[in-house]
Amino acid sequence: MIGMRYLPDVVTLEYDETKCNGCQMCIIVCPHAVFTIENKRAKMVDRDACMECGACAKNCPEEALSVRAGVGCANAIIIGAIRNTEPTCGCEDNSSCC
Amino acid sequence: MNMESKKPDWIIGEIKSNIGEIPVVDTNLSLSDRLGGWKVGWGFGRNNYRVDPGLYAVGNPTEESPVFVSANYKLSFDRLRENLGGLDGWIMVIDTKGINVWCAAGKGTFGTDEIVTRLGYTRLAEVVSHRRLIVPQLGAPGIAAHEVKDRSGFRVIYGPVRAADISDYIKAGNKATPQMRKVRFNTWDRFVLVPNDLMASFKYALIAAAVLFIISGLGRDIFSVERMINNGTVLASLITIGYIFGTALPPILLPLLPGKSFSLKGVWVGLLLFFVIGWYSNNFITLFSNKLSLYAWLLLLPAISSFVTMNFTGSSTYTSLSGVLKEMKVAVPIQAGAALIGLILLIVGIFI
Numbered sequence: 308m309i310g311m312r313y314l315p316d317v318v319t320l321e322y323d324e325t326k327c328n329g330c331q332m333c334i335i336v337c338p339h340a341v342f343t344i345e346n347k348r349a350k351m352v353d354r355d356a357c358m359e360c361g362a363c364a365k366n367c368p369e370e371a372l373s374v375r376a377g378v379g380c381a382n383a384i385i386i387g388a389i390r391n392t393e394p395t396c397g398c399e400d401n402s403s404c405c
Numbered sequence: 406m407n408m409e410s411k412k413p414d415w416i417i418g419e420i421k422s423n424i425g426e427i428p429v430v431d432t433n434l435s436l437s438d439r440l441g442g443w444k445v446g447w448g449f450g451r452n453n454y455r456v457d458p459g460l461y462a463v464g465n466p467t468e469e470s471p472v473f474v475s476a477n478y479k480l481s482f483d484r485l486r487e488n489l490g491g492l493d494g495w496i497m498v499i500d501t502k503g504i505n506v507w508c509a510a511g512k513g514t515f516g517t518d519e520i521v522t523r524l525g526y527t528r529l530a531e532v533v534s535h536r537r538l539i540v541p542q543l544g545a546p547g548i549a550a551h552e553v554k555d556r557s558g559f560r561v562i563y564g565p566v567r568a569a570d571i572s573d574y575i576k577a578g579n580k581a582t583p584q585m586r587k588v589r590f591n592t593w594d595r596f597v598l599v600p601n602d603l604m605a606s607f608k609y610a611l612i613a614a615a616v617l618f619i620i621s622g623l624g625r626d627i628f629s630v631e632r633m634i635n636n637g638t639v640l641a642s643l644i645t646i647g648y649i650f651g652t653a654l655p656p657i658l659l660p661l662l663p664g665k666s667f668s669l670k671g672v673w674v675g676l677l678l679f680f681v682i683g684w685y686s687n688n689f690i691t692l693f694s695n696k697l698s699l700y701a702w703l704l705l706l707p708a709i710s711s712f713v714t715m716n717f718t719g720s721s722t723y724t725s726l727s728g729v730l731k732e733m734k735v736a737v738p739i740q741a742g743a744a745l746i747g748l749i750l751l752i753v754g755i756f757i
């Protein structure tokens with residue numbers, strides 16, 4: 308996605324290589340190709356492409372990954388701030404948000 | 406499944422299984438399916454566009470046939486079945502409260518618990534002899550594959566991001582290419598979001614147009630109906646046109662607009678609108694002809710457009726929560742400040 312990179316160095320994604328068993332689950336679920344496999348372990352190759360969807364952390368059987376998962380949606384953050392809750396998108400109605 | 410509701414026209418038969426008859430679904434979308442999809446694309450009736458959760462069949466499946474998991478948002482379900490033409494398989498529709506896979510996964514309704522529960526209700530383990538579920542990759546944020554396995558014995562296999570790739574994926578022996586694993590966000594993907602975005606805030610644009618129509622009558626002589634009709638009509642139409650372009654342009658132009666943050670990208674669109682609208686209306690609208698109002702619009706249009714574009718982060722497929730928070734911390738105070746100063750200038754401009 309040329310010209311479509313979001314802000315650098317902001318995401319909360321953390322990876323503890325020592326816990327990895329090489330199952331490749333994170334590589335499969337990540338929609339932005341943040342990981343590849345190298346020497347039978349996952350390698351984080353494009354951290355800034357992460358959108359904090361949480362799929363990798365949720366599917367890592369060794370809990371080697373952590374991320375504050377959430378919707379990268381300004382509208383959700385505004386609604387969350389107004390209602391004093393977590394950022395929540397108006398997805399009750401499948402609106403285009405998130 | 407809710408057997409009491411009228412049988413939908415996309416059910417074209419029934420097939421015998423170990424647990425009784427299972428409805429067979431059409432892999433061709435009917436005109437009413439397509440119209441329905443088009444309607445929700447414009448934001449109508451999204452709340453009630455659902456399919457009953459449960460088990461369905463495609464083609465002529467056997468115990469060995471693959472099982473696909475779908476959300477019960479009808480558009481998600483339709484996308485899946487229309488791409489299963491020529492295949493034999495089962496579809497397990499889980500209850501996501503009528504919400505699409507990606508949103509439901511984020512909320513956790515497309516999740517481990519629901520899959521495990523639905524496996525119990527549908528008695529899938531008696532219908533098929535294997536223990537594999539093909540789950541759309543975009544459902545992964547809600548599902549822990551290893552937990553599903555521990556709790557139900559079924560192995561979750563993540564299918565491609567787009568339903569259109571399913572038949573290639575199956576042909577390759579349940580293998581997705583790296584391209585199938587990546588979300589896209591090309592011009593067309595963004596363009597299809599425009600109708601819904603347009604409808605989403607249309608009422609606010611109309612209110613703004615109405616307010617400006619009335620304000621156009623104001624002046625040093627307090628109020629003139631003639632001026633309201635002369636200037637107000639043009640201004641209200643300009644605002645409406647501005648709204649349409651202000652909403653449609655950022656998604657379409659996204660990669661071309663300078664800057665990484667969406668709020669900055671929006672500023673350029675606002676400036677563009679200012680120059681185009683300002684150029685055309687300069688001569689015949691008092692609201693633009695007066696210097697102060699001109700400055701007011703120079704602040705207002707980019708501020709509004711910046712805000713609208715910032716909200717498009719929700720439709721984008723690559724922005725992170727941390728990133729959006731960071732840009733909002735900077736952008737929102739500036740947007741609010743610019744809008745406030747713009748409004749003051751506008752009002753002062755009217756009376757001097």
Ligand code: SF4
Pocket residue numbers: 326327328329330331332333334348349363366367368369370371372
């Ligand atoms: S999912 Fe976890 S254990 Fe598996 S490869 Fe990725 S980091 Fe390693």
Ligand code: SF4
Pocket residue numbers: 320336337338339340341356357358359360361362363364374
């Ligand atoms: S949180 Fe989502 S986008 Fe980020 S690395 Fe994990 S799977 Fe990829």
